[in-house]
Amino acid sequence: MAKDDITKSFKFIGTRPNRPDGFEKVTGRAKYGADISAVGMLHGAVLRSPYAHARIKSINFEKAAKLDGVKAIITRDDFPKDREGEPLKLLENTIAGEIAYYDGHAIAAVAATSVFTAKEALKEIEVEYEVLPHVIDVDEAMKPDAPIVRKNAGDFSVPEGSSPNVASYIEFGRGDITNGFDKADIVKSGLFKTEAAHQGYIEPHACMAQLDHNGQGEMWVCTQGHWYIRQMCSEVLDLEASKLCVTPSEIGGGFGGKTTIFIEPLALALSKKSGGRPVKIVMSRSEVLRATGPTASASMDVKIGMTKDGYLTAGCVEFRMQGGAFGGSPVSEALQCAFASYNMEAVHHIGFDVLANRPRAAAYRAPGSPMAAFAVESLIDEMCTDLDLDPIDVRLMNAVAEGSKSSYGPKFKKIGLIETLEATKEHPNYSIELGANQGRGVAAGYWMNHGGETSVSVSLAEDGSVNVSVGTPDIGGSRASIALMTAETYGIPYDSVRVNILETGALGFNEPTHGSRATLASGKAVYEAANQTIAEMCRRVAKKWQIDPDAVYWENGYAKPAGPNAGDFTPISIKQIASEMDQTGGPIAGHHESSIRGVGHSFGVHIADVEVDPETGRVTVLRYLVAQDAGRAVHPSYVEGQFQGGAVQGIGWALNEEYVYGEDGCLQNAAFLDYRIPVASDLPNIDTIIVEVPNPDHPFGVRGVGETGIAPPLPALANAVAAATKVRLRSLPMSPTKVLKALKTGNDGC
Amino acid sequence: MNKIHVKTNINGDQVEFLADSRETLLDCLRDHVGLTGSKEGCGTGDCGACSCIFDGELVSSCLVLGVEAEGKSIETIEGMAGQEDLHPLQKKFIEMAALQCGFCTPGILVAAKALLEKNNNPTETEVRYWLAGNLCRCTGYDKIIKAVMETAKDIRETA
Amino acid sequence: MMAVNVYLWASLKKFTNDKDILTIEATTIGELVSVLRRDFPGLKPFLDSGISFAINGELSNPNSNESIPDESEIYIMQKLKGG
Numbered sequence: 001m002a003k004d005d006i007t008k009s010f011k012f013i014g015t016r017p018n019r020p021d022g023f024e025k026v027t028g029r030a031k032y033g034a035d036i037s038a039v040g041m042l043h044g045a046v047l048r049s050p051y052a053h054a055r056i057k058s059i060n061f062e063k064a065a066k067l068d069g070v071k072a073i074i075t076r077d078d079f080p081k082d083r084e085g086e087p088l089k090l091l092e093n094t095i096a097g098e099i100a101y102y103d104g105h106a107i108a109a110v111a112a113t114s115v116f117t118a119k120e121a122l123k124e125i126e127v128e129y130e131v132l133p134h135v136i137d138v139d140e141a142m143k144p145d146a147p148i149v150r151k152n153a154g155d156f157s158v159p160e161g162s163s164p165n166v167a168s169y170i171e172f173g174r175g176d177i178t179n180g181f182d183k184a185d186i187v188k189s190g191l192f193k194t195e196a197a198h199q200g201y202i203e204p205h206a207c208m209a210q211l212d213h214n215g216q217g218e219m220w221v222c223t224q225g226h227w228y229i230r231q232m233c234s235e236v237l238d239l240e241a242s243k244l245c246v247t248p249s250e251i252g253g254g255f256g257g258k259t260t261i262f263i264e265p266l267a268l269a270l271s272k273k274s275g276g277r278p279v280k281i282v283m284s285r286s287e288v289l290r291a292t293g294p295t296a297s298a299s300m301d302v303k304i305g306m307t308k309d310g311y312l313t314a315g316c317v318e319f320r321m322q323g324g325a326f327g328g329s330p331v332s333e334a335l336q337c338a339f340a341s342y343n344m345e346a347v348h349h350i351g352f353d354v355l356a357n358r359p360r361a362a363a364y365r366a367p368g369s370p371m372a373a374f375a376v377e378s379l380i381d382e383m384c385t386d387l388d389l390d391p392i393d394v395r396l397m398n399a400v401a402e403g404s405k406s407s408y409g410p411k412f413k414k415i416g417l418i419e420t421l422e423a424t425k426e427h428p429n430y431s432i433e434l435g436a437n438q439g440r441g442v443a444a445g446y447w448m449n450h451g452g453e454t455s456v457s458v459s460l461a462e463d464g465s466v467n468v469s470v471g472t473p474d475i476g477g478s479r480a481s482i483a484l485m486t487a488e489t490y491g492i493p494y495d496s497v498r499v500n501i502l503e504t505g506a507l508g509f510n511e512p513t514h515g516s517r518a519t520l521a522s523g524k525a526v527y528e529a530a531n532q533t534i535a536e537m538c539r540r541v542a543k544k545w546q547i548d549p550d551a552v553y554w555e556n557g558y559a560k561p562a563g564p565n566a567g568d569f570t571p572i573s574i575k576q577i578a579s580e581m582d583q584t585g586g587p588i589a590g591h592h593e594s595s596i597r598g599v600g601h602s603f604g605v606h607i608a609d610v611e612v613d614p615e616t617g618r619v620t621v622l623r624y625l626v627a628q629d630a631g632r633a634v635h636p637s638y639v640e641g642q643f644q645g646g647a648v649q650g651i652g653w654a655l656n657e658e659y660v661y662g663e664d665g666c667l668q669n670a671a672f673l674d675y676r677i678p679v680a681s682d683l684p685n686i687d688t689i690i691v692e693v694p695n696p697d698h699p700f701g702v703r704g705v706g707e708t709g710i711a712p713p714l715p716a717l718a719n720a721v722a723a724a725t726k727v728r729l730r731s732l733p734m735s736p737t738k739v740l741k742a743l744k745t746g747n748d749g750c
Numbered sequence: 751m752n753k754i755h756v757k758t759n760i761n762g763d764q765v766e767f768l769a770d771s772r773e774t775l776l777d778c779l780r781d782h783v784g785l786t787g788s789k790e791g792c793g794t795g796d797c798g799a800c801s802c803i804f805d806g807e808l809v810s811s812c813l814v815l816g817v818e819a820e821g822k823s824i825e826t827i828e829g830m831a832g833q834e835d836l837h838p839l840q841k842k843f844i845e846m847a848a849l850q851c852g853f854c855t856p857g858i859l860v861a862a863k864a865l866l867e868k869n870n871n872p873t874e875t876e877v878r879y880w881l882a883g884n885l886c887r888c889t890g891y892d893k894i895i896k897a898v899m900e901t902a903k904d905i906r907e908t909a
Numbered sequence: 910m911m912a913v914n915v916y917l918w919a920s921l922k923k924f925t926n927d928k929d930i931l932t933i934e935a936t937t938i939g940e941l942v943s944v945l946r947r948d949f950p951g952l953k954p955f956l957d958s959g960i961s962f963a964i965n966g967e968l969s970n971p972n973s974n975e976s977i978p979d980e981s982e983i984y985i986m987q988k989l990k991g992g
Contacts, residue, residue, distance in 0.1 A: 016847070018844045018845060019844065019847070021852070022843075022844035022849070023836070023844070024852075025849055025852030025855055026836065026840040026843050026844060026849070026852075026855055026856075026859060027787070027827065027828070027830070027831055027836070027840065028785070028786070028787015028788070028826070028827035028828050028830075028856045029787065029828075030852055031786070032786075032789065032853060034780075034786075034789075034790065035780075035786040037781075114770075116770060116772060155954065155958070156951075156954040156955060157920055157921075157955070169920055170918060170920050170987075171918065171919045171920035172918035172919050172920065172929075173919060199887075199992075200887045201851070201853075201887055202789075202791040202797055202799055202851075202853045202854050202885055202886065202887050203789065203791065203851070203853045204790070204791065250851075250852065250853075251851060252789070252791075252851050252852070252853025252854075253850075253851045253853060253887050253888055254851075255887070255992055256991070256992025259992075282790075284793055285791065285792040285793060285794065285796075285797075332986070332987045333989075336986075363991060363992040364992050365992035366991070366992055367991065367992050408984075408986070409916050409963065409984040409986075410963035410965075410966045410967075410968070410982070410984050411965070411966040411982070412966065413966055413967070447991075448968060448989065449991070450968075450989050450991045451968075451969065451970070452970065453970065475850070475851055475888075476850035476851060476888055477847065477850060514991040514992055515989065515991020515992070516991060517991065595969060595970040595972055597967060597969050598967070599967075599968050599969075635847075637846070637847035637893070638847055638850070640847075640892075640893075641847055641850055641888070641889055641890075641893060644889060644890035644892045644893070645850060645887070645888045645889050645890045646890075647890060648889075648890030648891070649887070671792065671794055671796065672791075672792045672794070672796035672797055672885065673794065673796045677885060677887060678890075678891075679881075679882040679883075679884075679885065679891075680877070680878040680879075680881045680882050680884070680886075680891040680894070680895060681875075681878040681879045681881075681882040682882075683878070683890065683891055683892075685892050685895070685896075686890050686892045697967070706992075707991060707992055710992075
C-alpha cells in the first residue's frame with residue numbers, strides 16, 4: 001500500500017484481537033525485573049543519605065566487610081574519576097561523591113549472600129556527615145540568598161544576576177505582545193503551582209547484573225529502553241558499550257521513569273568487585289519514591305488576553321520548574337506545550353530550570369505538558385466564566401489546524417484538534433444536568449510525540465509465519481499493535497506473527513518505549529522491513545515464472561502476476577514461498593534502521609464532572625470523558641487503555657498525589673499508603689472517544705497516543721471544582737484540606 | 751541464621767522449604783518455591799500485587815510470615831488456570847484488554863476470583879471497593895472492573 | 910548556494926548579534942550546523958547540548974546528511990524527550 005493511500009479498508013488494523021503476551025501475563029509466568037535468579041547470585045542493597053544536603057566526611061565499612069556473607073562493598077571510590085558533562089551527572093546521581101544532594105541519595109552499596117546479610121551490612125557502615133543547608137521549594141531556590149545546591153551549575157543560557165540555582169534559561173516567542181494585550185477586552189493573569197508527582201509504576205526497579213574484570217558483562221533489567229541502559233552504564237563505568245549485553249525483562253510500568261539508570265551501575269560495580277558473581281538489586285517502594293522519578297514541581301505565571309467574543313489575542317508565561325539536584329526539569333517541553341493548542345498572534349515564553357535538594361527528575365508521561373496545561377487551561381477557563389462563553393466554543397474559535405503556525409514556531413501538518421473538540425461537544429456527557437455542589441470542567445492538552453532511533457528486523461519462518469524483532473519493550477500492548485501492522489502489511493493472519501523484543505546485541509540502537517513512539521516508530525520500521533521481504537518474495541516468484549520482478553505484485557499473502565500482460569500464473573502463497581526458501585536462495589529477512597520521521601502531533605480534550613463535599617472538601621469524580629486524536633487506532637482497546645490510564649494518572653496528580661517534605665528536607669510520604677495514587681473505588685468509568693485524523697506521514701496513519709492523556713485532567717478537574725464551588729484553586733493537589741480552606745477563605749492555594 | 755522447616759500445601763501440591771523467620775510468605779513463594787507470579791510492589795500491604803489465598807482468606811502475602819504457612823493451604827496465581835483451560839477471569843482479562851503492563855494482574859485476578867466465589871452478582875461499586883486494595887497504574891481500572899463484571903455475568907448465566 | 914531561514918529561540922540572541930532569525934546558505938543539516946558554529950562560536954554549548962530540528966514543520970532528530978529544500982523554514986529546538 002502506498003504511504004499516502006490511507007483508507008479505512010484495513011483488514012486487521014482497527015480490530016481487537018487478544019494480545020500475544022496475554023497468556024503469560026494472566027498466569028503469572030511472565031518474567032519481570034525481580035523474577036530472575038542465577039546460580040551463585042548475590043543480593044545487593046544500597047545505603048542512602050538520611051539528609052537532604054550533607055557533606056560526606058568519611059565512610060568506614062570495615063565492620064560491615066567483616067560480616068559473614070558480605071562479598072563486596074562499593075562507594076564512589078570504585079567508579080571512574082574522570083567523567084564529565086552528562087555522564088558525570090548520571091554518575092553523581094547513581095552514587096554520591098563528596099556531597100549527598102537529597103534524602104535517599106545513594107552513598108554506598110553492598111553485595112552479600114542474602115538480602116538480610118546485605119541489609120545488616122548497611123547498618124554497620126559508618127558515615128560521618130556534615131549537614132548543609134537545603135532548599136526544596138522552587139520559588140525559594142530562585143531567591144538570591146537561597147542555599148546553593150551545586151556550585152557553578154548554571155549553563156551558557158543563564159542570564160547574569162540569576163540565582164545560583166538556575167541551571168538553564170529559555171526564552172522564545174513571536175508577535176507584538178503589547179499590541180496583543182491592547183487588542184484584548186480582558187487581560188487576566190495568575191500564579192499557578194503544581195507539586196512533584198511520581199510515575200508510580202507498581203513494579204519497583206530491579207536488575208540482575210554480571211560484570212567481569214575484562215569489562216564484559218550482561219544485565220537483565222526492567223526498563224523502557226535497554227540501549228539507554230547500556231549507553232548510560234557504559235558512560236558511567238567507562239565500559240565498551242558492545243561488551244555489555246542488556247536484556248529487557250517484562251516491564252511493570254514506567255511512564256518515563258524507567259528511561260534512565262539508578263541501581264544498574266551499582267549492580268555492575270558490585271559484580272565486578274565480587275569477582276564477577278551475578279548481583280541482583282531490587283528497590284523497595286520507599287527507595288523508589290525517595291530516589292527515582294519523580295517529575296518536576298512547578299511555579300508558573302500566566303497572562304492571557306481575550307476579546308469579549310473569546311478570541312485569544314496574546315499570551316505570556318514564565319515557568320519555574322524544579323527538577324532536583326542535577327537539573328533537567330522538562331521546562332522547555334512545558335513551554336512548547338503551553339499555547340500549542342491555539343492560534344495566537346503574540347506569545348512569549350520564559351522558562352527556568354531550577355535546582356533543589358530533591359531526586360533528579362525523570363521523564364513522566366508528556367513531560368512538562370500537564371503543568372503547562374494546568375496553568376494555561378485554568379486561566380482560559382476563568383476568562384470563559386468571566387465572559388459567560390462556552391469553553392468548547394472558545395477553544396474551537398482559537399484551535400490550531402493544518403497550516404497553523406504553532407506557538408513554538410513550526411507549522412502544523414494535518415492535525416485533529418478541531419475534530420476532537422467537536423466530538424466532545426456532541427458527546428452526551430457534555431449536556432447531562434448537574435446537581436448541587438457539582439461542576440463540569442473542560443480542558444485541552446497536547447503532546448508532540450517522538451520518532452527516534454529505531455532498528456528492527458523481520459524474518460520469514462519455514463512455514464510462512466513471521467518473526468518480528470523490535471527493541472521497544474512492550475509496556476501496554478505494543479506487541480499486539482506491531483503484530484497487527486505486520487499482518488496488515490503481509491495480508492497474513494494476526495496469529496501467524498510473533499513479535500519478540502530483543503536484547504542490545506541483536507539489533508542496532510533503539511530509543512526506549514518513550515515519547516509515545518513504540519507503535520508509531522517500531523510499527524513504521526517493521527512496515528519498511530516487511531516490505532523488503534515482500535520484494536524478495538516477489539523476486540523469487542518472478543524467477544520461478546521467468547518474468548520481470550516488476551510484473552509480480554503482492555496481495556493478501558500471495559504473490560500474483562500483475563495484470564494480463566505478466567502472464568497467466570496461479571498466485572503463490574507466503575506459505576509455499578517460505579517452504580521453498582532453502583531451494584530458492586536461502587533465508588528471507590528484512591531489516592530497517594533509521595531515525596523515524598513523520599511524527600504526528602496528538603491533541604486531547606477532556607470533560608470532568610465532579611461533586612465537592614462542602615463539609616470535608618473531598619472531590620468525587622462523577623463522570624469523565626477523554627477524546628483524543630489517535631491518527632489511526634491500530635488496536636482500539638489498547639488506545640482506550642492509554643487514554644484511560646493517562647487520565648487517571650492526571651486525576652491522581654490533580655487530587656491526591658504530592659511529594660511532602662518536612663522541615664528537614666526529607667520526604668515524609670515515601671510509601672503507597674501516604675503517596676496515594678488513585679484506587680478503583682475513587683473513580684468512575686473513564687469514557688473514551690477515539691478521534692481518527694490519520695497522520696499523513698505514517699503508513700497506517702498512526703500518531704502515537706500514550707502521553708497526551710495525562711495533561712488535560714489537571715485543569716479539567718480544577719475547572720470542574722471551580723464550577724462546583726465558585727472558588728478557584730490555583731495549586732495542586734486539590735486535597736480535601738486545601739479545598740476546605742479554599743471554601744472557607746477563598747484562598748486559591750498558592 | 752536459624753532456618754525453619756515449613757511443610758505446606760501450595761496450589762494442591764505438598765511443598766517443603768526452609769524459611770528464615772524474618773521472611774514473608776511472598777519471599778518464600780518467590781525465592782524458595784520458585785513461584786514468581788506473586789509480585790512485590792510495596793512490601794507494606796498497600797498495593798495488592800502479592801495477593802494470595804491463605805486457608806481460604808484473601809491476604810497480602812507480604813504481610814504474612816513464611817513460617818505461618820506451616821500446615822496451611824495456599825493458592826497463588828499459578829494455581830488459577832485449569833489443566834486444560836484458563837480461568838474465566840483470566841480469559842476475560844485478555845479478551846477485554848484489562849491489563850497493560852501486567853504486573854498488578856496476578857494480584858487482581860486472585861482478588862477478583864475471591865470476590866466472585868463469595869458473590870457472583872456484585873454491583874460495580876462492590877467490585878470497585880473489593881479491588882480498592884489492588885493498585886493498578888496503567889489502566890485507570892475501567893477495563894478491569896468491566897472484565898470482572900462480565901465474568902460474573904458469564905458465571906451466573908452458565909451456573 | 911541556497912538560502913534557508915533558521916529560527917532560534919530568543920534566549921540565544923545574545924550569541925547571534927541579537928538576531929533570532931538567521932538566513933544561512935546551506936543544503937544539508939550538517940552544512941547548516943557548520944555555518945552556525947563558524948559564524949556564531951557562542952552557540953557551541955547549545956549545539957553540543959543535544960538539539961532537534963523542525964524542517965518545514967516536521968520534527969526530527971538531527972541528521973547531518975539530511976538535505977534541506979531551498980527557502981526552508983528551520984527551527985532549532987532542544988532535543989525532544991518523552992515519558
